[in-house]
């Protein structure tokens with residue numbers, strides 16, 4: 001460990017964590033290498049692809065451009081922390097049903113971002129979903145299955161007419 005390592009205390013997936021991190025360590029490396037939470041993927045490592053999307057205090061963030069030391073006192077949730085989340089479960093089922101993944105590399109970030117979109121934009125049409133998800137790149141699917149999966153969850157949550 002770097003002699004300039006700093007001790008941080010944060011919550012990761014509901015668990016209190018205290019750890020020493022080098023100031024330059026980004027949150028994704030901290031999660032993957034020190035917490036062994038490898039569900040957070042690294043693609044571009046410069047804030048473009050969205051593969052590393054996690055939640056900080058409930059808001060989506062790119063863990064590759066967030067310093068771990070900046071998360072002192074914060075609450076971080078990775079895709080593993082959404083295992084028991086009902087909305088994440090709906091989205092996982094919908095991604096499977098609608099072929100919203102192929103290699104799956106983008107999928108953890110897609111699920112985290114999609115969950116935020118469903119919560120924030122319950123009336124989104126497909127065009128709005130595409131705009132809202134435009135910070136997450138997928139090299140396999142062509143996006144149709146991903147949009148259809150989110151559409152399926154949005155539609156299922158709409159109140160049904162009497």
Ligand code: FES
Nearest residue numbers: 043045048050064
């Ligand atoms: S790995 Fe973080 S945005 Fe691409």
Ligand code: FES
Nearest residue numbers: 102106138139140
């Ligand atoms: S499923 Fe392969 S990158 Fe999206």
